[in-house]
Amino acid sequence: QTNVTQPAIFLHSVILAKLLGNSFRPDMVAGHSLGEFSALVAAKALSFDDGLRLxxxxxxxxxxxxELEPSTMAAILGLPDETVEEICAGIEDIVVAANYNCPGQLVISGSIPGVDKACAALTEAGAKRALKLNVGGAFHSPLMEPARIxxxxxxxxxxxxxPICPIYQNVDPVANTSPEKIKSNLITQLTGAVKWTQTVTRMLQDGADDFIEVGPGNVLQGLVKKVNREVTTCAATVPQM
Structure with a gap:
């Protein structure tokens, strides 16, 4: 249930960031989908209370x-982004590229018939895998328009x-410190794609060489390494008492 998991993950991420101490001052921040909100709190663009409320x-x-329409997402492995985009565009039902996670890994999102048809076509086009995901719905797709409104x-x-440092947002992965642009990008994010590959690439171009994942797990570290194996990554951890 996304209405339970999202606040829980947000709280976990913000608490981890707090445990890094007051001296922790990132040079730039980014967050994957929901993680954009905890990134904004870490960059002091959002207060904790406002972040949790949002x-x-x-x-x-x-x-x-x-709950308005059955929908889903699927991970597509081993195809160029452009191929996935072209095939999705040719499907009559709703299906779009939703998460550009790393080179060769793109998540599609849409109606169940749309995702099923796209998975079949993408497999035929040479995808190594087309794996439907256990998610609540078609996030980052046109089916989230009621939520965006x-x-x-x-x-x-x-x-x-x-913010105290630039934030690179999912729908517009460039350095940004404009409060109005941050708001606009947060609104667009619900129906727009998570451009994580492009975000990491731009952060690297702008001088990032050490990425700290502040949240549950180490998925983002793996995605960053698939963009550039030379960078340093680590996870924020709870100090031992």
Whole structure:
């Protein structure tokens, strides 16, 4: 249930960031999908209270959108992004490229018939795997439009401060410190793609060489390494008492 998991992951990530101490000052931040909200809290663009309130509103809006129409996502491995985009564009049902995770790994999102047809076509086109995911719905697709409309008002009413460092957002992966642009990108994110490959690439171009994953697991470290094996990655951990 996305309305439960999103606030839980947000809290975990923010607590980890706090445990890094007051001296922790990132040079730049980014977050994958939901992680964008905890990244904004870490960069002091959002207060903790406002971040949690928006995440709860986002999670509830997305849950309602999921219940309007059965939908799903699938991971596509081993094809160029352009091939996946072209095949999805040729499917009559709703299916789009949703998460550009790393070179050769792209997640598609849409209606169940759309994703099923795309998986079959992508497998025929040479995908190594087309694996349907156990998710609540078609996140980062046009099927999230009701959630985007619902969340827009809450985001527009929220105070967003100038962050202490640039944030690279999912739908516009360039260095950004504009509060108004941050708001606009957060609204667009619900129906827009998570451009993680492009985000990491741009951060590397802008001088990043040491990535700290602040959240549960180590998935993002693996994705960063698949973009560039030479960079240093590590996970934020809870200090031992």
């Amino acid at each position: 995440v709860i509103a986002r999670a509830n809006a997305m849950q309602k959108a999921c 619902e969340l827009q008002e809450a985001i527009e009413k929220t105070i967003v401060n100038t």
